[in-house]
Amino acid sequence: METLKQTILSQGKCFPGGILKVDGFINHQMDPKLMMEMAEEFSTRFATVKANKILTVEASGIAPAIMLGYLLNLPVVFAKKKRPLTMGDMLQAEVFSFTKKQSYNICISKEFLGKNDKIIFIDDFLAYGNAAKGIIGLCEQVGAEIVGMGFLIEKSFQDGGSYLRDLGYNVHSLAIIDSLENCEIKIR
Amino acid sequence: METLKQTILSQGKCFPGGILKVDGFINHQMDPKLMMEMAEEFSTRFATVKANKILTVEASGIAPAIMLGYLLNLPVVFAKKKRPLTMGDMLQAEVFSFTKKQSYNICISKEFLGKNDKIIFIDDFLAYGNAAKGIIGLCEQVGAEIVGMGFLIEKSFQDGGSYLRDLGYNVHSLAIIDSLENCEIKIR
Numbered sequence: 001m002e003t004l005k006q007t008i009l010s011q012g013k014c015f016p017g018g019i020l021k022v023d024g025f026i027n028h029q030m031d032p033k034l035m036m037e038m039a040e041e042f043s044t045r046f047a048t049v050k051a052n053k054i055l056t057v058e059a060s061g062i063a064p065a066i067m068l069g070y071l072l073n074l075p076v077v078f079a080k081k082k083r084p085l086t087m088g089d090m091l092q093a094e095v096f097s098f099t100k101k102q103s104y105n106i107c108i109s110k111e112f113l114g115k116n117d118k119i120i121f122i123d124d125f126l127a128y129g130n131a132a133k134g135i136i137g138l139c140e141q142v143g144a145e146i147v148g149m150g151f152l153i154e155k156s157f158q159d160g161g162s163y164l165r166d167l168g169y170n171v172h173s174l175a176i177i178d179s180l181e182n183c184e185i186k187i188r
Numbered sequence: 189m190e191t192l193k194q195t196i197l198s199q200g201k202c203f204p205g206g207i208l209k210v211d212g213f214i215n216h217q218m219d220p221k222l223m224m225e226m227a228e229e230f231s232t233r234f235a236t237v238k239a240n241k242i243l244t245v246e247a248s249g250i251a252p253a254i255m256l257g258y259l260l261n262l263p264v265v266f267a268k269k270k271r272p273l274t275m276g277d278m279l280q281a282e283v284f285s286f287t288k289k290q291s292y293n294i295c296i297s298k299e300f301l302g303k304n305d306k307i308i309f310i311d312d313f314l315a316y317g318n319a320a321k322g323i324i325g326l327c328e329q330v331g332a333e334i335v336g337m338g339f340l341i342e343k344s345f346q347d348g349g350s351y352l353r354d355l356g357y358n359v360h361s362l363a364i365i366d367s368l369e370n371c372e373i374k375i376r
Contacts, residue, residue: 021274028275029265029300032257058247059266066251067258069220077217078247085287086209087216099273112217 001041001174004152005187007034008175014183018127018155019099026152027060027124038174039067042122042150045172046072049147051120053077055113055139057095057106057131060124064152068122077113079106079135093137096130098158106134115143126151126173129160153177156188189229189362192340193375195222196363202371206315206343207287214340215248215312226362227255230310230338233360234260237335239308241265243301243327245283245294245319248312252340256310265301267294267323281325284318286346294322303331314339314361317348341365344376 013021025031042064054076056065062078069076081104083090089110096103113119121135132149139146146169154161154173157180164171179186201209213219230252242264244253250266257264269292271278277298284291301307309323320337327334334357342349342361345368352359367374 015274019274023272023274023297024299028268028272028297029263030254030257032254032264033261035254036258059250059268062247062250063254063264066218066220066223066254069218070224070255073221075217076220076251080216080247082288084211084216085289086203086207086211100270101273109211109216111212 001038003034003037004175007031008153008177008187009185012185014180014185016183018158018180020153020155020177020180020185022153030063032063035063036067038064038152039071041174042068042172043071046120046148046150049118049120049170051118051147053117053119054122055079055119055135056122057081057135061122064124065122068120068150074120077108079108079138081106083107091138091141093134095134098127098130106131106138108138110142113138113142113144117144118147119144120148120150121146122150124152126154126160126164126171127158129163132160132164148172150174155180189226191222191225192363195219196341196365196375197373200373202368202373204371206346206368208341208343208365208368208373210341218251223251224255226252226340227259229362230256230360231259234308234336234338237306237308237358239306239335241305241307242310243267243307243323244310245269245323249310252312253310256308256338262308265296267296267326269294271295279326279329281322283322286315286318294319294326296326298330301326301330301332305332307332307334308336308338309334310338312340314342314348314352314359315346317351320348320352336360338362343368
C-alpha cells in the first residue's frame, strides 16, 4: 500500500536489532486518516472471506481493527494482556514479545469466542508471528476458524510470515520490510 | 446519548461494589457502529473547541479516540501503561485503577506532547477520575492545555465528574449512571 510505504520511509526510524519504530503514526501517536485507508485496503483484500468477527490484541491492533470492523460491519474483540477482575470463564495463551523480550498471557472471555466464529485477525506488526500464534492457540481451544490475517507491517527477514503462510493461512501485509540492515529501511 | 443508554440497559451487567460491565460492546468486544455514533456525538459537542490533538489511555480509550480523530482530522496519542524499550525521553504519571485495585504508570513520549498542544482527552469510563488526573499531570508537566474531556460512561455516584468540573474542565459524558445500587442500573 503506497501511502503506508511512503509514510514508513519518511517517518519510520530504524534501531539496531531489526527494530522499526513507527510511533509517530501507528503505535503511539496514530494518524486516523492513514488508519482508515489501511482498513479500506484490508476490506478490499478480505472482501470474499466469510468472517463474522474481527480479533486483535491490545493495544496497537485496536485502531486498525475497529476501523475495519466499522467498514465490514463486524464486531471486534481485543485480547487482553491482563485479566480484568470481572472476567469470568476465559481462554488463555502465552505470547513471547520480541520487542519487550518477555512472555505475557493474552486472554479472551469465552463469551466472545466460540466454535462457530470465523475470524479475521488484525495486528500492527508481523515479525516472528508470536501474537498470531497466541491467537491461533485461542481459536484452536474452541474450534473457531481463522479465515484471514491482516498486518500493517511485515518484516520478511523474521520468520512469522513464512510460518503462517506455510500453515495455509490467508495472510495480507500492507507493507513488507525486506531489510533494516545498517539502519536502512528497504521496503518491497 | 440514547443509543448508548439503551445498549447499557439491555447489555450492561452490574457487579457488587459499583462495577458496571460493558465488555460486550465497549471494552472487550466492541460494537464499531456504536463506537462511530459515539464519536459523532463527541464531534458535535467539541465542535467549537480549538484542539490540535486527541489523547487517550490504552486500551479501552483507543477505539472511541481514533474514531473521533478521524472525524475531526486530528492525530491521536495513546498513553502507554508500559514503557516500550524504544521510547526515548518521556513524561510519566501515576494512576490508581479502581477496578484493578492497584497503581500503574502511564507514559507519553515527549515527542508527542508539548506546550503548544490543545488536547481533547477521551476515555471509556469516568469514575473517580484517576486516569484523567494522570493525563492532567502529564499535560501540566509540559504546559499543554486540555480543552475538552469526553467519556463514554460516567458514574455520577463516584466523584471524578464533580472533581473535574469543579476544576473548570469542559467535561462531556455520553451516558451518566446515577446508581448501581442493588445491581439495578439507573441512567440519567
